[in-house]
Amino acid sequence: MSTTYRRISYSLRIMLSGSLWGAFLISILLAMCISHPKWIGLEQRDLHTLTFLMLLVMPVIAIVIFANSFAEELEERLPRLLYAYPFKMLYVILERIGLCLILLLISFTISIIGGYLGGIPLSWQDVNYVAWRIFPASLFLGALSLLVSLLGRNMLAGLGAGIGYWFIEMTTQGQWTGKIFLFQFIWPVAAATSQIENSLYLLLLGLALFTAAIFLFHKARAWFV
Template sequence: MVYMRKIVYSCKLMLSGYLYGALLYGIGLLLLLANTKELGIGEAELHTLCSILLLGMAPFSILIFSNLFSEEMEERALGLIFTYRQKAVTLLIERVVVAALLTVLLYGLCLVTAHYRILKLNSTDVWEISKMILPANLYLASLALFFSLIGRNVLVGLGVGMGYFILEMMTMGQWTGPMFLFQSIWPKGVISLEEHSLYLLFASVVSMVFSILIFTYGKHRLAHNPS
């Protein structure tokens, strides 16, 4: 019960225009999936669905994860979180859990909507879609979180995440090679989907570890030595 109260408190602190914008965006994505046939967007096939989900889920993940400490950042009170009783890493993990739950919830709703409105999905289809969609979203989310903490500003994380996302679409992996975000839907080179997913997952873990280190040590030091 105590942990749940902490989660609820974290949710309240995360309420901001960015979060409301992300939720509205998620609703828009669901409406798009529900009306793909009427709008004439692609064919009712797995590749089309993967493309819509990969391109559609990425901005949501970036918005959600760059927003984890929006309240503290907007009030310039990030240092005050170190007066809380629990460890800084615990606070970070609580916010990450909330953001991950919101992202998974939207992803699940997208799959359900696609199942009834685009094409019937079985467990194998869901697994294949997840392998193509989730690593890229996790990578973008971890980058957005990392840079929002470095810059102590939601817009920094949002700008880097969306900038990277747009740059990848424009350059089509010309600079990122095996780390190309859209390898699963627009294949480049000879790298397999499994290898590509592992690259992105490894990069996500590294970004998350650095976020924890920065948040736990760097920001703690800054809070005690603001000069």
């Protein structure tokens, strides 16, 4: 248990020393915009506005968080040291993904609190409604960023892939991606027959990308050292 605790503490310290603070800054700015939508030219302060803003911004936060998972080790070429430790790399990447999920949940909570403090009445059903529309897209892009950062052995590779995909989706509005369009709730496309179907596709793809990242880090030692 003590080894697990030390390993998780080390992972958290490493992750917090990177660009993760940028994700928290974005989270705070998002919460402020949700509570004061007129700052960005939106008149309505309601559940739809909250969901709209969070669906646009939370995937970017996920990209930063997950691309940062191994930023310090990859930048300093320290994976060789990681693989020298007397524990399985499977534990390391699962713990990093778990920490990323916790940090993403914290960012989500900050935004929800911003909406509540801004006067938007929110029930648990409303929070569930928002989460079902936010997390599939966020987890998909987070998983993509994690995998590409490992393949490219650089955090910037993951950031570039995630932000690039997000930007393409913003500009094409689902013309290329159809059923896996990130913003189906905002700009519905006919190819995705329902928002539930769209969310399930994104969750399944995100799970596949996470699985690929776990397999790569656990098995492809030669790629990193």
